[in-house]
Amino acid sequence: MAAATPEVCEHALTWIKPSFLWMMYRCGWGTKAGQETVLAVDITREGFEWALRHACLSSYVRGVHPDLAGWKRELRSASARVQWDPERDLRLRPLPYRSLQLGLSGEAVRSYADEWMVGIRDVTPLAREIHALVNGGDLDSAARLLPRERPYPVGDKLLAHLRG
Numbered sequence: 001m002a003a004a005t006p007e008v009c010e011h012a013l014t015w016i017k018p019s020f021l022w023m024m025y026r027c028g029w030g031t032k033a034g035q036e037t038v039l040a041v042d043i044t045r046e047g048f049e050w051a052l053r054h055a056c057l058s059s060y061v062r063g064v065h066p067d068l069a070g071w072k073r074e075l076r077s078a079s080a081r082v083q084w085d086p087e088r089d090l091r092l093r094p095l096p097y098r099s100l101q102l103g104l105s106g107e108a109v110r111s112y113a114d115e116w117m118v119g120i121r122d123v124t125p126l127a128r129e130i131h132a133l134v135n136g137g138d139l140d141s142a143a144r145l146l147p148r149e150r151p152y153p154v155g156d157k158l159l160a161h162l163r164g
Contacts, residue, residue, distance in 0.1 A: 013081070013103035014112060016043070016051075020123075020147045021088040022099045029131035030124050040121045040147070047116025051108050052158055055080035058103065064163060079108035082162045090134050090142050100162075123147075 017023045027035035056071070056078035057064065065071035075081065081103045086094035104112050126145065133142035 012109075013105050014109050016041075016048075016102040016104065016112075017099075018102075018149075018152070019087060019099040020149060021090065021092065022085060022101070024127060024131070025088045025092040027127075030127045036124070037122065038124045038127045040119075040123045041117055042119035042121075043112065043116040044118055047111060048102075049154070049158060050111070051080040051102055051104060052082070052154070052162065054078060054108065055082045055102065055162060057081065057162055058083040064161070079106050080104050090130075090139050090146075 017026060023038065024030075027038060030036050030038045056074045058075070058081040060068050060071045065074070083101045083103070084098035085101055087097050087099045089095055126147075130142045130145050133139070133145070
């Protein structure tokens with residue numbers, strides 16, 4: 001499952017957030033203005049991996065990039081960008097490990113919309129139900145309702161240029 005957050009600006013990015021709880025952090029359990037509807041978007045593995053292969057880290061990392069100028073050139077020409085943000089727990093507190101966020105632009109957005117998407121589900125009621133359980137202190141019941149997520153199986157080669 002991935003959630004998308006289209007941004008409207010000159011350099012628009014559509015963000016894929018594969019983590020349910022990170023998306024809940026981002027949209028405030030579907031309560032933030034303009035983010036009241038939460039969609040789960042299923043995409044093809046081929047599309048997701050194409051985006052990873054064509055992605056650049058969203059920020060400069062010494063040792064990963066040869067230099068700042070080279071990273072800036074790569075970022076400008078990349079169809080996708082990756083940032084690693086702290087994963088979240090049920091109370092949306094940061095955890096000691098990170099989740100991938102994948103921003104798409106240009107060619108990648110067109111492919112995402114026209115080829116990669118294979119399903120869209122409204123998970124707003126689920127988000128609200130889990131949120132209500134969390135607010136009521138019933139973390140065990142809330143955890144049982146979370147969508148099943150597991151580490152995405154990719155070889156190190158696919159992510160080597162995206163380790164930050």
